[in-house]
Amino acid sequence: MSSTSGRRRTRGESLSAAVLAGGASRRMGTDKALLELDGQTLLERAIVAVSNVADDVIIVGDRQPYHDFGVPVIRDSYPETGPIGGIATALQDAQHDYVLVVACDMPFLSSWLLSAMADVPRDYDVLLPVTDGSRSSQGQQRTYETLHAIYHRRCLDTFRRRIELGERKLVNGLAGLIVHELSQEWILQYDPDFDSFVNANNQEEWEAAVVRRRSRSAGVEESG
Numbered sequence: 001m002s003s004t005s006g007r008r009r010t011r012g013e014s015l016s017a018a019v020l021a022g023g024a025s026r027r028m029g030t031d032k033a034l035l036e037l038d039g040q041t042l043l044e045r046a047i048v049a050v051s052n053v054a055d056d057v058i059i060v061g062d063r064q065p066y067h068d069f070g071v072p073v074i075r076d077s078y079p080e081t082g083p084i085g086g087i088a089t090a091l092q093d094a095q096h097d098y099v100l101v102v103a104c105d106m107p108f109l110s111s112w113l114l115s116a117m118a119d120v121p122r123d124y125d126v127l128l129p130v131t132d133g134s135r136s137s138q139g140q141q142r143t144y145e146t147l148h149a150i151y152h153r154r155c156l157d158t159f160r161r162r163i164e165l166g167e168r169k170l171v172n173g174l175a176g177l178i179v180h181e182l183s184q185e186w187i188l189q190y191d192p193d194f195d196s197f198v199n200a201n202n203q204e205e206w207e208a209a210v211v212r213r214r215s216r217s218a219g220v221e222e223s224g
Contacts, residue, residue: 014098015118017054018090019046020083020147021104022061022076032200033104034065037213042200046102047071049109053118056095060086061104081163083147084170088159091151098122103147107209108195116190117150117182124180125152131184131197145197146170 021033021043033043040048043059047069051057059066062075074093078085083103090099100118102109120127127150131143155177162173187194200206 013122014056014096015054015100015150016056016058016090016094016096016098017050017100017102018058018060018074018087018094019043019050019102019104020060020086020090021063021066022079022086022089031063031065032206033061033063035200035206037107037210042107043104044069045107046104046109049111049114050100050102052111053114054100058090058093059104060089060093078163082168082170084159084168084173085163087151087170088156088163091153091156091159094153097153098150099153100150101147103199105200106148106196106198107200107213108198109148110191110196113187113190113196120180120182122152123178124150125154125177126150126174126179127182128174128179129182129187129197131187131194143197144171144174146174147199148196 034041036042037045043066047057047059057071059069059071059073060076062073066073074089076086077089077092087099087101090101100114117127117129129145129148131145133143158177159173167173187196195212198205198209198212200209
């Protein structure tokens with residue numbers, strides 16, 4: 001994975017976006033996409049955030065309530081394969097070659113950060129934020145934010161092959177692709193609290209997200 005150089009993106013260049021909502025929400029015990037924060041479901045919050053930078057937005061994961069959000073709903077073509085299957089589905093169904101992918105359980109997506117990512121020169125297969133620290137599921141010293149990234153349609157064949165081989169870990173599917181990493185220092189310019197990468201996979205994480213939101217709201221009121 002390395003930084004690359006190439007042509008500059010001009011504003012207005014087309015970008016698709018996909019919100020992945022195909023998981024079974026087993027750890028949450030209820031459909032996490034439909035949990036509400038500040039009167040909006042997590043799914044709606046994600047759609048609003050990505051709509052600020054993309055002119056083609058889809059939901060990957062076909063459940064009846066998702067059809068009420070005003071964007072196309074796409075059935076996952078690779079069920080039970082995790083995020084790599086959801087991203088492959090997005091790449092084959094999106095209108096444009098570059099697809100911004102986010103998860104439905106990210107309550108605090110930043111339009112500022114997403115816009116900055118959309119403006120990075122498009123000379124990559126994957127534009128990938130990388131934060132310090134590790135997650136046990138990735139087994140790395142850094143965290144690759146694969147569910148807050150931009151993918152080119154060129155990745156599709158690679159991901160399909162990985163799925164056929166039984167590979168479910170998305171980070172392993174990046175081998176051989178041109179990956180432009182966005183450093184933690186770069187991210188800090190646009191999201192100094194790393195709110196964008198908070199997710200709510202289970203009840204404990206959801207409660208922590210609610211507390212985080214209330215704390216921020218209280219801080220705003222006090223400063224006002």
